[in-house]
């Protein structure tokens with residue numbers, strides 16, 4: 001049988017890699033085999049297209065290109081300029097943004113660029129203007145020390161971790177928590193939903209420089225118009241981290257008040273989650289913030305990755321096609337089918353369901369397990385998920401009471417609502433056959449071997465019907 005063009009491309013690429021380091025080539029091939037064996041319900045992962053993957057594996061990687069298109073610190077960057085401009089223009093058109101910056105290497109980096117852009121615009125620029133200059137090198141030692149301290153005296157209000165926020169939204173283990181004085185808003189204890197009146201009251205009392213919205217584990221769609229109103233009333237810059245749901249914005253599932261781009265001053269994102277591009281990040285912003293965002297490299301970012309910007313260009317072009325809008329709406333239909341399948345089999349879900357790509361199951365109240373027990377039990381049953389806190393989690397952030405699931409990856413494989421119902425049944429069957437292992441351990445568990453085996457077979461059947469990277473045989 002002849003190989004597909006994609007199959008031939010990946011096979012030759014791996015033959016070439018194997019000639020230099022066969023163990024790496026083997027690991028790459030084994031990773032595909034492993035991904036083909038497991039039902040991927042990790043909400044933050046996806047499968048990028050072969051075009052996206054191949055755009056990354058080439059000599060674009062060999063160029064240094066600090067700066068922005070047309071303003072580089074190195075000669076010979078015309079073709080990197082072309083690639084970066086293509087990706088930037090696609091991002092602007094796709095999201096309707098005034099400005100886009102596609103250099104961040106990841107979501108964390110995109111957030112760091114955004115924070116420093118806010119500080120540069122709101123703290124540094126006024127201090128420079130007061131000193132009658134635009135260059136920090138013109139400041140006296142004393143004036144510079146005063147400014148340095150001012151950077152660290154600012155406030156950030158973001159979503160709490162157990163409500164579904166992200167570590168980069170002001171928490172101490174991340175640089176954002178070391179930089180800003182931080183407070184976080186949670187969700188209503190009974191509904192699990194954002195309470196906009198409570199957030200407004202908190203913002204009025206705390207007076208943050210930055211209000212951050214966006215989530216890693218919230219199964220509903222925030223109202224960004226309301227949050228923007230709150231931010232602007234208290235004089236805060238409104239920043240939205242849409243790392244998780246950028247694909248739903250790109251695919252026009254989230255519109256009006258649910259689309260952050262028209263409402264936020266700065267929007268950050270990853271490119272590899274629901275957006276289905278290469279591993280990376282991007283920043284969208286208003287014209288006001290553009291000159292500050294564009295200084296991301298070398299301020300906080302290492303040199304741009306031209307090969308990844310090339311892949312971002314390809315992915316963003318793909319996301320502008322009508323098929324992507326269809327994909328995005330199927331992500332949500334699948335998520336709702338998964339939620340309904342779980343609910344009618346007796347599982348308890350945070351907020352009672354989902355409006356986006358995420359389903360957050362409370363495995364402690366549903367099955368008497370911690371997330372730390374449920375996650376590996378599900379893996380033994382062939383389902384890859386991750387444990388996650390639920391609001392006011394009694395088991396804390398390590399053991400957790402929740403398991404987070406998301407549908408972007410399985411939707412890419414072509415799963416529909418019927419298959420998601422089967423996934424829900426596998427999930428419930430596996431966890432009903434799982435028990436905490438005595439001694440009060442919140443980590444140890446046992447799963448009935450025959451049930452795990454039967455679940456793996458059901459997962460394999462689903463994956464055989466919906467193969468990953470069809471035509472690629474290594």
Ligand SMILES: Cc1ncc(COP(=O)(O)O)c(C=O)c1O
Pocket residue numbers: 044105106107108109166168214215216241242243244270280281
């Ligand atoms: C909301 C949010 N922001 C940022 C990130 C960080 O992205 P990355 O892993 O690309 O740095 C994540 C990833 O989990 C996320 O969920």
